[in-house]
Structure formats: C-alpha cells, structure tokens
Amino acid sequence: MDVSGILALSPIFITVISGIVIIIYFSKKASPVSPVDQDDPPVPLDKGDADKATSNVSKSKKKADKVPPHRDNKSKFSHPWLLSSLKGHNDNVLDMSFSPNGKYLASCSMDRSVLLWQTRHFSEREHKSTRVNVEFDHATGVSWSPDNHALLCAKHNENRLQVYKLSKKSDGTLGNPQVAVTFDKLDDDPLVGSGISSNGGSAEQRHSAGHYVMCCSERGRLTVFDLRGGVLASTDTRQAPVHAARISPCGRFIMSAGFTPDVKVWEVAFTRSGDFDKLSRAFELKGHTSGVLDLSATPDSFRMVTVSRDGTWKLFNTNVEYRIGQDPQLIQSAPCGGGESGPASRVALSPDGCTVAVGARSDVQLFSAETGDMMATLAALHSSPITCMLFDPTSRYLLTTGDKHIRILHNVPGCKVNIQVMQDKLAKTTNHTLKERLTAQVKELRAFLSTLGE
Numbered sequence: 001m002d003v004s005g006i007l008a009l010s011p012i013f014i015t016v017i018s019g020i021v022i023i024i025y026f027s028k029k030a031s032p033v034s035p036v037d038q039d040d041p042p043v044p045l046d047k048g049d050a051d052k053a054t055s056n057v058s059k060s061k062k063k064a065d066k067v068p069p070h071r072d073n074k075s076k077f078s079h080p081w082l083l084s085s086l087k088g089h090n091d092n093v094l095d096m097s098f099s100p101n102g103k104y105l106a107s108c109s110m111d112r113s114v115l116l117w118q119t120r121h122f123s124e125r126e127h128k129s130t131r132v133n134v135e136f137d138h139a140t141g142v143s144w145s146p147d148n149h150a151l152l153c154a155k156h157n158e159n160r161l162q163v164y165k166l167s168k169k170s171d172g173t174l175g176n177p178q179v180a181v182t183f184d185k186l187d188d189d190p191l192v193g194s195g196i197s198s199n200g201g202s203a204e205q206r207h208s209a210g211h212y213v214m215c216c217s218e219r220g221r222l223t224v225f226d227l228r229g230g231v232l233a234s235t236d237t238r239q240a241p242v243h244a245a246r247i248s249p250c251g252r253f254i255m256s257a258g259f260t261p262d263v264k265v266w267e268v269a270f271t272r273s274g275d276f277d278k279l280s281r282a283f284e285l286k287g288h289t290s291g292v293l294d295l296s297a298t299p300d301s302f303r304m305v306t307v308s309r310d311g312t313w314k315l316f317n318t319n320v321e322y323r324i325g326q327d328p329q330l331i332q333s334a335p336c337g338g339g340e341s342g343p344a345s346r347v348a349l350s351p352d353g354c355t356v357a358v359g360a361r362s363d364v365q366l367f368s369a370e371t372g373d374m375m376a377t378l379a380a381l382h383s384s385p386i387t388c389m390l391f392d393p394t395s396r397y398l399l400t401t402g403d404k405h406i407r408i409l410h411n412v413p414g415c416k417v418n419i420q421v422m423q424d425k426l427a428k429t430t431n432h433t434l435k436e437r438l439t440a441q442v443k444e445l446r447a448f449l450s451t452l453g454e
Contacts, residue, residue: 086406093401108139189217193245210270216245233279257292307347359386
C-alpha cells in the first residue's frame with residue numbers, strides 16, 4: 001500500500017483505538033472494586049482506618065438514638081384491654097407504687113428520675129407527670145409515705161435509702177421535691193426490697209402496726225428503721241440470694257423470698273403507746289420445691305401469693321392464729337410460665353383477691369384466684385422482661401413495666417371472676433336488698449365487658 005493509502009486509513013485507525021480506550025476506562029470507573037475471592041483473608045485496617053470506622057459507627061448509633069420514642073416499633077403494643085400507656089421515662093422502668101389515697105402513681109427508672117402520675121388522667125391520651133431527679137444515681141425501688149407527701153427511694157449505686165419530701169404546687173398537685181432524710185449505708189450488697197409501712201388493713205391492724213422503714217439486701221440482711229433512719233432491728237433471713245422483700249399492705253408484716261423454697265414472714269410489733277417492740281418470725285409459706293422469686297398480698301394481708309422457680313404459683317390463706325402455732329392454708333396452686341412465655345418471675349394479687357397475674361419474660365398470664373384456672377395470656381407487653389406488676393387499689397386495672405413505658409390494662413378476668421362470685425351469692429341469698437344490689441352490680445360489669453367485646 002502506498003503512502004497516500006496509509007494516510008487515508010490513519011484517522012479511521014486512530015478513531016477505533018480511541019473508542020476502545022474510552023470504553024475500557026469507563027467500565028473500570030463503573031466497577032472500582034474488584035470482586036474478592038471468598039477464600040482470600042480480609043485485609044486488616046490500620047489504626048487510623050479503624051478509628052475512622054469506629055467513629056462512623058458511633059455517629060450512626062447516636063443518630064439512631066435520637067429517634068423519638070413514638071417511632072420505636074419495639075415499644076408498640078396493641079390490645080382491646082389496653083387502656084393507655086404512660087410515656088415519660090427515657091430508660092427502663094424498675095418499680096411502681098400507688099399513694100395510699102390512690103391519687104398518684106410513682107414510677108422510678110434507670111434514667112435517674114421518679115415520675116409522679118395522677119391516676120385520674122389514666123384514661124386520657126396525654127399524661128402529664130411531675131419529675132423527681134435522683135442525682136448521680138437511679139432508684140431501684142420507690143414507696144409512698146402514709147401521709148402521701150413523701151417518697152422513699154432505694155438508690156442503686158449508693159445502696160442506701162433516701163426520702164424526698166413533696167409539697168403542693170399552686171395548681172394543687174404534688175411537686176417541689178426536697179431531700180428530707182438520707183439513711184446510712186449498711187453494706188455494699190444491692191438492695192432487693194424496701195418500703196414504708198402504711199395505714200392499710202383493718203382497724204385492729206392499724207392500731208398494732210406503727211410506722212417504720214424496711215430494706216433488705218441481696219445477701220439477706222433485713223433491717224427495720226424508724227422514720228429518721230435510726231436502726232430498730234436487724235436480722236439475717238438466711239435465704240441468700242434474696243429475690244424479693246416486701247412490707248405487707250397492712251404494715252404489720254415483712255415478707256422475704258429467696259433461694260430457699262419457703263417464704264419467711266416477720267411481724268413488726270409495736271406497743272400500745274406506739275413504740276417499737278420487736279421484730280419476730282410470724283409464720284412461713286411452704287409448699288414450693290424450689291426458690292421463690294416474687295410475692296404479693298391483699299390490703300388486709302389475709303391472702304398472700306407466691307411464684308417459684310418450680311413453675312407454679314400458690315395462694316395462701318394467712319388469716320390464721322400464728323401466735324398459737326396455726327400455719328397458713330394453701331388455697332390454690334397452678335402451673336405458670338413455660339412454653340413461649342418462658343419461666344415466670346413476677347406475681348401480683350388484686351386487692352379484691354380475685355385475680356392472680358404472673359409475669360413470664362415480657363408476657364403476663366392471668367388466673368382466677370377462685371379456681372386456679374388461667375383465663376388469659378397477654379403476649380409481648382414490653383420489649384424487655386417485665387420488672388414490676390401491680391393492680392390499682394380498685395382492682396380494675398393491672399399495671400406492668402418492662403421497658404420505658406407503663407402499660408395500664410383493664411382487669412377483664414377480674415370482672416369475670418367477680419360476676420361468677422356474685423352469681424353464686426345470688427343463688428344462695430334470700431335477702432331481697434342484697435339480691436337487688438348484686439343483680440345491679442352484675443349488670444354493670446356485663447355492660448362494661450360488652451364495651452371491650454367480651
């Protein structure tokens with residue numbers, strides 16, 4: 001080929017070569033990372049790259065933490081029996097307590113706060129609360145004073161008790177918390193139970209029970225104080241580790257449960273002049289084959305319920321003459337927990353003695369105290385295991401905690417049990433006035449159940 005022919009082909013050749021180069025360049029740019037053989041070991045990051053990666057992860061986590069609570073899918077729970085959810089805490093709620101007059105609920109959380117809720121607003125969509133800050137610590141337990149104007153908190157880090165005095169604000173609600181008394185620290189063991197004796201129970205019980213403060217450590221040191229923090233008595237429960245310790249609602253007894261299968265009940269005795277007399281063993285609740293995890297009692301302390309690692313709950317008649325050696329009588333016993341719910345660890349007895357609630361992980365099982373039959377299971381109430389359960393003073397509602405929200409549920413099983421009890425009374429009574437009253441109450445309860453589709 002002559003020179004003129006070569007020159008004629010040169011532009012075409014150059015164009016083709018340029019096109020190939022451009023295609024190769026852009027294909028590499030579109031796929032900058034070559035596939036890695038699964039058998040090849042990962043390339044380790046140097047310290048600078050690792051720090052950058054950790055920083056990016058931390059920033060992503062902080063952004064995730066800023067998501068508002070109402071967007072947290074794990075916290076959502078829906079059920080026809082759900083009255084409302086109290087939202088205000090920023091971390092898991094650990095304990096709750098109703099004021100003796102029933103007007104307030106106190107809740108303590110790992111967010112270093114105690115919130116005071118007005119019970120008359122439970123059925124509303126929005127719930128205002130008064131905040132009590134627990135400085136440099138958080139409360140694991142909270143209790144009301146008998147006069148409804150002070151709170152006792154068990155502090156987690158310091159392992160000591162502290163009393164906050166409350167006063168009325170301009171709108172008539174309680175607030176303006178001030179530290180009134182700080183109790184001496186007794187030891188380094190975590191406190192698993194605390195409380196202030198109240199004014200519940202019968203007139204005789206109120207007369208025989210004075211005012212005192214109690215705390216119990218995980219190793220079993222049970223201590224009784226006066227209201228200023230002075231030690232009145234102390235004993236070893238010999239149940240270590242102790243799982244729960246409570247003052248009975250009537251204020252006469254202290255109950256403790258732990259590693260042993262028996263619940264120990266002490267009487268806190270006072271003289272007629274109101275001076276402390278002694279702390280002495282009253283009786284035991286026996287029948288479980290493994291450690292007891294939780295317990296509860298009716299306001300008059302005539303009924304007590306326990307839940308154990310053996311997978312059962314037991315209801316006892318404790319209205320006995322224990323001073324002459326009479327033992328409590330077992331009324332009901334039933335299996336609980338198990339299956340998808342997991343082992344049971346919490347229990348609550350309604351004030352009217354009709355309903356037993358058992359907490360197993362994040363589920364609640366509801367039983368008839370009359371028959372021992374399980375009447376309902378409420379699954380996945382919380383995104384974490386249940387930490388506290390209690391019925392309101394009227395027995396109409398069951399409250400549960402397990403995450404940063406408090407669930408308020410209609411006690412539907414309790415209504416059904418009450419209807420059955422009233423019908424049994426109707427069949428036996430010949431009193432016309434009593435029949436009319438019972439008939440009206442049954443009608444009212446049935447009308448309420450119909451609003452919930454029951």
